[in-house]
Amino acid sequence: MSQAQLATPVPRLAATWLTLVLLLVGVALLSVLLGAGDVGPTRALAALAGGGDPEARFVVGSLRLPRTLIGVAVGLALGVAGALLQAVTRNPLAEPGLLGVSAGSAFAVAVALLLGASATTLRVSAAQLGALAGCLCVLSVTRLRGVGSDPVRLVLAGAAFSGLLGSLTALLLLFDQRAADEIRFWVIGSLSGRRADDLLAVLPGLALAAAIVVSIARPLAALSLGERVASGLGHRPGRVRLLVIVAVALLVGAATAVAGPIAFVGLVVPFAARALAGPDIRRVLWLCMPLGPLMVISADILSRLLVAPSEMPLGVLTALCGAPVLVAVVRARRMPTL
Numbered sequence: 001m002s003q004a005q006l007a008t009p010v011p012r013l014a015a016t017w018l019t020l021v022l023l024l025v026g027v028a029l030l031s032v033l034l035g036a037g038d039v040g041p042t043r044a045l046a047a048l049a050g051g052g053d054p055e056a057r058f059v060v061g062s063l064r065l066p067r068t069l070i071g072v073a074v075g076l077a078l079g080v081a082g083a084l085l086q087a088v089t090r091n092p093l094a095e096p097g098l099l100g101v102s103a104g105s106a107f108a109v110a111v112a113l114l115l116g117a118s119a120t121t122l123r124v125s126a127a128q129l130g131a132l133a134g135c136l137c138v139l140s141v142t143r144l145r146g147v148g149s150d151p152v153r154l155v156l157a158g159a160a161f162s163g164l165l166g167s168l169t170a171l172l173l174l175f176d177q178r179a180a181d182e183i184r185f186w187v188i189g190s191l192s193g194r195r196a197d198d199l200l201a202v203l204p205g206l207a208l209a210a211a212i213v214v215s216i217a218r219p220l221a222a223l224s225l226g227e228r229v230a231s232g233l234g235h236r237p238g239r240v241r242l243l244v245i246v247a248v249a250l251l252v253g254a255a256t257a258v259a260g261p262i263a264f265v266g267l268v269v270p271f272a273a274r275a276l277a278g279p280d281i282r283r284v285l286w287l288c289m290p291l292g293p294l295m296v297i298s299a300d301i302l303s304r305l306l307v308a309p310s311e312m313p314l315g316v317l318t319a320l321c322g323a324p325v326l327v328a329v330v331r332a333r334r335m336p337t338l
Helices: 010-033 040-049 054-089 100-112 120-142 151-172 177-187 197-221 227-232 237-259 265-277 281-305 314-331
Strands: none
Touching: 010 040, 010 054, 010 177, 010 197, 010 265, 010 281, 040 054, 054 120, 054 197, 054 265, 054 281, 100 120, 100 151, 100 237, 120 151, 120 197, 120 237, 120 265, 120 281, 151 177, 197 227, 197 237, 227 237, 265 281, 265 314
C-alpha cells in the first residue's frame, strides 16, 4: 500500500491539527491557573485578566506564564526532533533521549557549568554542540552492519552511550561543590524555576531549526522512499542528512539547555502523529508541533499537583507515558514502516 493510500485526507488532517491546537490552548491555560502554591485558579485568573493581588500577579506573570511558554518550546523542539531522527534513521525507536543525543547535550552543559559558564547563551551553545556530537554518533552507529538496521540494537547502543555520558556527568560533580549543586538541580529535567530570559536565549536556535526543517521537509519525504528515488528526484541524500543533524542538534540543545534532559517525548509524539496522519513526514511534523507541547505541559501540570506542595521530576511522568509505547513498538511483530 502506497503512502498516498495510507495518508489521512487533508480536511481531516486540518481538523485534527486544529483540535490539537485548541486542546493545547486549554492545557496552557490550566498550566497558568493551577500550581502547588497558595495562588488558586480564581486568584490566578484575576491576575491573568490584569487585576488580582500582587502575589497572584507575581506568581502568574513571573513563574507560571514563563514556565508554560518554555514548556511549549521544549515540547515542540523534542517532538519535531524525534520525528526527524526517526525519519533519517528509518527507525521508529530513534529518540534523542534513548540514543544519547540528550545525554551528549547534558554532558556538554555540565562541563560548561563546571568551567563557570553562568550565562544562559553559553549554556545553550554548549548544549547544542553536545547534541551535535550525539547526533553524529547516532548516525555513525546506524552505518554499522547489523546495528542500524535493528531498532533494538540501536537503542541498546544509545543506552550504552547515554550511560557512559551519565557516568562522566556524575564524575564532574566531584570537582566543584558549587557547580555540583547547580548541575544536580539542572540534570533532573524540569521546568521549575525557569525564567523568560531562558526562553529568549533559545529562540534564535529554534528559529534557525524551523527554517532548516521547512527547507528539508520535501527532500526528507523523498528520502523515505529510498536514496535512489530521492536522487532521481533531484535531491542530495547526504546533504539532507547533514541538515537533519544540524536541525536536531539545535532543537535538542535548546530544549536541554532550558529544561534539562527529558526523555521519551521524541518517541511518543511522532508515534502518535503517525497514528493520526500516516507515514508522510511532512504531515507528521505538522502534528508534532501541537502534540509535543501538549504532552510536556500536561506532564508538567501533573508534576506540580500529584505531590503538592513538592514537585515530581518532569522526566518521571514523560517516562511513564513513553515506556509503554517503547515496549509496544519493540514487541510488535512487524516494525512500523517510516
